[in-house]
Amino acid sequence: MGVRVQHEAFDPGAELNALHQTNTGVGAVVGFVGYVRDFNDGLEVRGMLLEHYPGMTEKALDKIVLEAAQRWPLLKLEILHRVGALEPGEPIVFVGVASAHRQAAFQACDFVMDYLKTRAPFWKKENTEDGPRWVQGRESDEQAAQRWE
Amino acid sequence: MNCKVLYFARYRELLGVAEEVVKGEFANVETLLEFLILRGDREVLGEKGLMCARNQEMCGLNEPLLDGDEVAFFPTVTGG
Numbered sequence: 150m151g152v153r154v155q156h157e158a159f160d161p162g163a164e165l166n167a168l169h170q171t172n173t174g175v176g177a178v179v180g181f182v183g184y185v186r187d188f189n190d191g192l193e194v195r196g197m198l199l200e201h202y203p204g205m206t207e208k209a210l211d212k213i214v215l216e217a218a219q220r221w222p223l224l225k226l227e228i229l230h231r232v233g234a235l236e237p238g239e240p241i242v243f244v245g246v247a248s249a250h251r252q253a254a255f256q257a258c259d260f261v262m263d264y265l266k267t268r269a270p271f272w273k274k275e276n277t278e279d280g281p282r283w284v285q286g287r288e289s290d291e292q293a294a295q296r297w298e
Numbered sequence: 299m300n301c302k303v304l305y306f307a308r309y310r311e312l313l314g315v316a317e318e319v320v321k322g323e324f325a326n327v328e329t330l331l332e333f334l335i336l337r338g339d340r341e342v343l344g345e346k347g348l349m350c351a352r353n354q355e356m357c358g359l360n361e362p363l364l365d366g367d368e369v370a371f372f373p374t375v376t377g378g
Contacts, residue, residue, distance in 0.1 A: 199377070202306055205351055205354035205355070205370070230377060230378075241378070242378050265378050266375070266376075267375065270377075271376065271377025272306060272307035272308070272372070273376045283308045283373070286373070286376055
């Protein structure tokens with residue numbers, strides 16, 4: 150189980166492969182990769198700046214990992230989230246889950262993303278064709294997270 | 299009591315400050331927030347989607363405060 154918050158780019162394929170390499174009890178690996186889109190809310194996006202709350206970010210992600218591990222029988226769970234300047238096409242976030250059977254891995258990955266989007270202190274500022282703007286939180290994200298209550 | 303107050307993202311930009319020490323008697327986060335709003339930050343901190351954390355953990359406005367606590371106010375989070 151691990152949490153990483155970093156400026157550096159990462160290789161989603163390598164992250165996914167690492168989830169089963171050291172454990173032959175793993176029967177299922179589910180990975181989610183979030184990317185920077187070049188378009189959002191009607192405007193072209195040329196890049197983005199990801200701000201976070203150092204200290205709290207790691208604690209919030211640790212808490213989400215712990216909660217997922219309590220709900221499902223997981224063999225491995227990795228969260229990697231980037232901060233700083235990002236360009237369209239670059240990966241922002243990786244969540245990878247390994248378990249013996251697929252249901253736990255699918256559900257835990259879904260859960261982690263829903264909680265991460267609503268409970269981890271990250272904020273996106275887009276550089277659009279009309280200038281910079283802060284991304285607004287979505288009600289649908291909060292509703293998605295509430296499914297797990 | 300002293301509270302270290304942090305602001306993030308849009309709030310930090312609009313208030314023009316990332317952190318400050320606020321002195322006063324604050325029973326909970328809501329009392330502190332009311333103080334900041336009355337001080338003149340209503341435009342920013344009075345918004346409906348405001349989120350808060352005490353000592354780096356998400357909390358509600360009724361969260362009690364102690365001397366030396368770190369309190370953060372920020373807009374709805376948008377990571378992932």
